[in-house]
Amino acid sequence: MPHQRAAVRPRMRGTERSVARRAELIAIGRKLFADTSYDALSMDDIARQAHVAKGLIYYYFQSKRGYYLAIIQDSVADLVTFAASGRDLAAVDRVHRTIEGYLRYAEHHQAAYRTIVSGGVGFDTEVHAVRDGVREAIIDTIAEGAYGRRDISAPARMGLLSWVCSVEGATLDWIDRPGLSRDLMRELLVKTLGGVLRAVEELDPAHPAPQPARRDG
Known part of the structure; x- marks a missing residue:
């Protein structure tokens, strides 16, 4: 023994x-x-x-290549976990929390964020797939916050995908050329997301845009 x-x-x-x-x-x-x-x-x-x-x-x-893929996958896991926090919040609040988490991660982990979004993804289809996985995870998180489910229609998914891709480019520029506060950047992205969600509702009424929370008296 x-x-x-x-x-x-x-x-x-x-x-x-x-x-x-x-x-x-x-x-x-x-x-x-x-x-x-x-x-x-x-x-x-x-x-x-x-x-x-x-x-x-x-x-x-x-x-x-194995080393690089491990780095990408590790960065992805951190970003998705951080951005998807706040599941117990109301729908609109959760959308705000997701965007806040995404920006906070990019701001405080700039090297990792650049690796995920633009760190050589063009050379390797497997790395490209990992980045696509991040996009899908963010789309799922926003869909749950906006619609209460991940199973959404093709127009809704495409609308959210177009927004996520624009967020990637805008966030890269934001961390490279600081000028806006995180709060202002978050509100700008929330408003552009609102525009996308309203456009989706016009094209597919089965996916109504969430209404802003009402303030009592």
Whole structure:
């Protein structure tokens, strides 16, 4: 029995160290790939800037492409979780909360946001698919807030997709050229979303735009 216990405990510590080391490498990679294109960074460059042996990166990620995909997927998980918070709120409030969360994430995690939205996505269809997954997650979150469901019509989905794509470009410009406060940027995006939702309602009355909350006396 004592021998079994002694064998298990080091293995658990090793697993924890591996998870922490992998997370550390991903955090470093998020910064590296946000500032430099995928093709411009060799594995030797990455290892040198990360202050690790190149073999360690291969051990955890098998290849530079595997490393890059892990970075993108990690960034995506953070963004989607952050933007989708506030499920217990009223519909209109939830839309505000989602946009606020999205902007707050972009503002405080600029390197990760750039990696998700424009970090070399054109070179790899798998990375492109990951970015599309972010868009679908944001569309689902907005649809739940606006309509109370994710299963929406084609016109409604296309309207929300067009809005999300415009938000990506506007948010990139906002973090690159700060000028608007986050509050003002949020209100601008909320109002443009309102325009999209009203247009969707005109084309598909089964998807009415949510009404602003009434203020009592």
